[in-house]
Amino acid sequence: MATFKEYGTFLGDYLKPHKKKALSLGGLMLAGTALSLVNPQILKNFIDKAQDGSDINLLLWLGIAFVVIAICGQGLSLLQVYLGQMIGWSTTNDLRKDLLNHSLHLDMSFHTKRTSGEMIERIDGDCRNLFSFFSGVIFQMINSLLLLLGIILVLFFEDWKLGVVLSIFSLCTVLALMRVHGIAVPSAKKALEANTDLMGFLEERFSGLRDITKNGGSSYFLKRFFQFQYALFRASQRAWVISRLSTWSVTIILFAIANVVILSLSVSFYSAGSITIGTIYLVVFYTNMLVEPLQNIANNLQEFQNFNASIQRINELKRTQNAITDMGNQYLTSGPKEVTFNHVSFSYGQGKIVLNDINFKLGKGITLGVLGRTGSGKSTLIRLLSRIYDPSTGTIAVDGVNLRDIPLAHLTEKIGVVTQETYLYQGNIRDNLTFFNSSITDEDIFTAIRSLGIEDWFNRFPKGLDTLIQSGGGGMSSGEAQLIALIRLFLKKPDIIILDEYSSKLDVITESWLQQAVINLMTNRTGIIIAHRLSTVNWVNEIMILENGSIVEHEKREDLESRLDSRYMELLKTGLEVQPN
Ligand SMILES: Nc1ncnc2c1ncn2[C@@H]1O[C@H](COP(=O)(O)OP(=O)(O)O)[C@@H](O)[C@H]1O
Ligand SMILES: [Mg+2]
Structure with a gap:
């Protein structure tokens, strides 16, 4: 497992040159979180004021505020995507450049042991894996945690019992989602293997292309290609279905339970006169708003395992020393040499x-x-x-x-x-x-x-x-x-x-x-x-x-x-x- 220090060094080395953008992205995410917490409050007020038969103008203003905030929220998320992509590309391209430069200076005893496919996988594949790491997974993680915390705090504020119920529920959901991800791992691995097989087949066949076509092997080549393609299709389809179905069913089941509990609690509070209809709406809305941060947290925890593998491999390549040392400082004169x-x-x-x-x-x-x-x-x-x-x-x-x-x-x-x-x-x-x-x-x-x-x-x-x-x-x-x-x-x-x-x-x-x-x-x-x-x-x-x-x-x-x-x-x-x- 990559240590915190390794993650830290990686972030430090590659994110530092893009510090301003990274901080802006963090700021935008926070602002987005704040906005998404504010809007349900406006709706709550709208519902309560409408029930009280308040002035229509006030309702109108509340409606306008809701729309403006929603539009701002969308604008913010657009900017977030843009900045995240920019940071992701700049950092991984820097990393690619470093790795390529390092590999170019390694001696032949290193290169003869490795196929070009392997080097492409090292220099491009692992960097691609780390794209989401740099493009904002860290921020997304912090942001999801903040959103989660924000929602739970707001609910505590409404009624402490609601807060307790949702805290327990959140913890259970993250654990369940992570467990379910574990179920999907073998099939995802199989899909990756099928992809590697297809690439290996293509690389090998294309290097011998002239012999294949000259000897009439094209139709056999195509047939094998279709077999590999089909295997990849089946494996990817399976992986996708298993992963979606499992996450989906867990989310549906747990949220159904949560909604039932929260609604029953709210209704009893309402009957006792301790909360308004607007608050019920607010509580239900916030409960369902938890889906996204909870899924994000579970996904990101899983993704860190992928990053881990890539970071380990990249560090290993970076640590590889050239067997040919370049420490000399003696220059030769020109002319024929002995x-x-x-x-x-x-x-x-x-x-x-x-x-x-x-x-x-x-x-x-x-x-x-x-x-x-x-x-x-x-x-x-x-x-x-x-x-x-x-x-x-x-x-x-x-x-x-x-x-x-x-x-x-x-x-x-x-x-x-x-x-x-x-x-x-x-x-x-x-x-x-x-x-x-x-x-x-x-x-x-x-x-x-x-x-x-x-x-x-x-x-x-x-x-x-x-x-x-x-x-x-x-x-x-x-x-x-x-x-x-x-x-x-x-x-x-x-x-x-x-x-x-x-x-x-x-x-x-x-x-x-x-x-x-x-x-x-x-x-x-x-x-x-x-x-x-x-x-x-x-x-x-x-x-x-x-x-x-x-x-x-x-x-x-x-x-x-x-x-x-x-x-x-x-x-x-x-x-x-x-x-x-
Ligand atoms: N990269 C390599 N790794 C391992 N063995 C090698 C490598 N290159 C050459 N050899 C071996 O070294 C021996 C000498 O090869 P080489 O110097 O290319 O011979 P020549 O040029 O005289 O034909 C051969 O037995 C060959 O198999
Ligand atoms: Mg020779």
Whole structure:
């Protein structure tokens, strides 16, 4: 259970910036409560005065006052809704922003363990859950309690016995309503589960959409979809009926009893001459006015359980620390870099050792080609160098500076990576290249395209840089996405360049066009090229061959070529391509 302190911290953190609005909302609710207590009094007077045969003008004024107050009450509740929505949206949007920002800065070991669905649920679902918490449940709770107290006090004032009866009745109703809510919980849970099932089904199927449609699975897909939909419909319907029926029946039964008791009491008081007809009206009216605050209190007490679950999950996410610390303060000079791996070993989580005691030094301006079978640890090696993960043991240094001592943002600037998976987002080609960095001009981009020698490819887009790319890179082949990634690299001008099977989705001819461009790109830079074709690296300075997470060969390319028994020459002789990953 979230403690009072946790609730308090949450309210403090997110409600404080909207303090004025929140206080106005509280004020409006109080005013509304006062008005709703006043109006029955006017009616009571109206009835009594009418019975006494008072002046018609007085009655008229009472009538006008009643109408004006009723209209003001409606106006107030409209304002309350408006303010509540404003506060709810502003606070939950702040919360969403904080959570997203926090998650974006968490390392890959956090993200690989979680599906996108789970993250959406954390960042959006829980915030949506907390909407009513911020949009006024707290005030509503206070307000309902005040209204309840007000009504009971007024009735005590009329006659203490009426006050006692209604106090006992109120307590019983809240307890009964909460109990009844408990009955509805399992069915509400089932409805939520049916919803999660439907979403899970859709997410899974849409990710495999191409395979489903191509293999004629559409009708099966639709049939399953209807089954999930139907299950959701039935579960929601059941939950709704159970919840409404139970609340409704409790309210009806208890209020029927209360009305009978109150009416009988009132009638006997009236016969004894201690109260007027107007008072009877007032008492009955107030009794029935209790429905709303009582239901609100019971509902809100239940809702706090929902908030509780969301607050716990949100706090847990906020407490999650980045496994990659960013405490460094050493900056690198510009120019080609020296890279050193010193007894580096690594495993993902508690899994098997993926890299085992890796030692090597890459001199300034050297281009290294890395070869090895799928799963030999090539990509892991460069993930460590770009600090997506930290080594389990050993150290990695650039120009003699431990990676951990370099600020992450600075390291990201210095290292440029192109992998097999380039993500293109919805927007035009320009934005996909510059990431909205307005200091990069179109002319810079054209220079990069010319340097890469891919003008012919680029000229095929009639709208040039304004060509729109659909989300997830729709409209571009994966090979074209790799070209975009290479242009990004040209624009970024990092000192260390890493290409992880950058050409795996390009055909041999395009790759050979690009080779000269890549050679140009590597001049005056330190580079690591992971290749799945030997031809990709037949020009580099050094070759490293990885096997099961260990270096089995690392020498100058010419040296390896001159040694007929080298692994590299074996690969060249057999002409076998290293299996692409
Ligand atoms: N995120 C990950 N979590 C757990 N194991 C992983 C992860 N990524 C890769 N591995 C494992 O690490 C090993 C090396 O993978 P990787 O470095 O991608 O190899 P390569 O790039 O040479 O094909 C493989 O056995 C792979 O299954
Ligand atoms: Mg790989």
